[in-house]
Amino acid sequence: MKFSLLYLSVFINFLNASQSGSLLFHGNCTTCHFETKAVSAPSMMEVxxxxxxxxxxxxxxxxxxxxxxxxxxxxxxxxxxxIDKYELMPNLAFEKEVLRDIAEYIYETDFTKQHDGHSLK
Ligand code: HEC
Structure with a gap:
């Protein structure tokens, strides 16, 4: 019983982190970094x-x-x-914690395959 509750709470924490990372990524990075296409910045797939x-x-x-x-x-x-091609990325002044959630989402997401977040953009 103790164990299953522990697993459940670990699982819920995992969901929260990856969902907020997804929202934050799609809200803040995809204006410049398209998922698989290089437009005004390298694609996130490439990064x-x-x-x-x-x-x-x-x-x-x-x-x-x-x-x-x-x-x-x-x-x-x-x-x-x-940098030579697009110039240095501007400083967006984000909180470290927010950037960690976004980086975790990017680590976990294979942008060449079907994944969450497509409907947001
Ligand atoms: C205003 C446009 C813009 C936005 C918004 C933006 N980027 Fe970038 N980013 C760039 C450009 C242009 C480059 C390529 C030049 C460079 O590497 O500095 C880049 C490069 C990068 C790199 C490569 C770093 C390296 O080693 O050079 C990472 C990682 C990155 N972006 C992450 C992000 C993340 C995460 C977000 C959202 C929080 C984001 N970017 C939002 C324009 C943007």
Whole structure:
């Protein structure tokens, strides 16, 4: 009984984090980063691919991406070619926690496959 309650609450927490990450991503990032198409910025599919190869561990991926988005900088960029092509991403002044939820959602989402959030955009 104790165990099943624990699992249930872990599961609910997981749902909340990924749902808010999805909403935050679709509300704040997809104006520039289309999911699979590069328009005014690289597609999120491409950004995710680069981050996954540089930071395959989930915790590193989340840490590095949320840190970079909080303070975009040419020196810490892993996508120099994208800066040359589109210019440096503007600083959007988001809370660290919000950026961590968004980065977690990006880590978990294969944008080339059917996933949640499509109806929001
Ligand atoms: C106003 C347009 C704009 C918005 C909004 C935007 N981005 Fe970007 N982003 C860019 C552009 C342009 C680049 C490519 C140049 C660069 O890397 O700085 C980029 C690059 C990136 C990179 C690659 C970093 C690197 O190593 O160079 C990440 C990660 C990223 N964006 C995440 C996000 C996330 C997460 C959000 C939503 C919270 C977001 N972006 C919202 C324009 C935007």
């Amino acid at each position: 995710r691919k680069r981050y996954l190869s540089a930071f395959p561990e989930k915790k590193d991926f989340i840490k590095q991406m949320s840190q970079w988005v909080q303070k975009p900088s040419e020196t810490t960029s892993i996508m120099q070619d994208a």
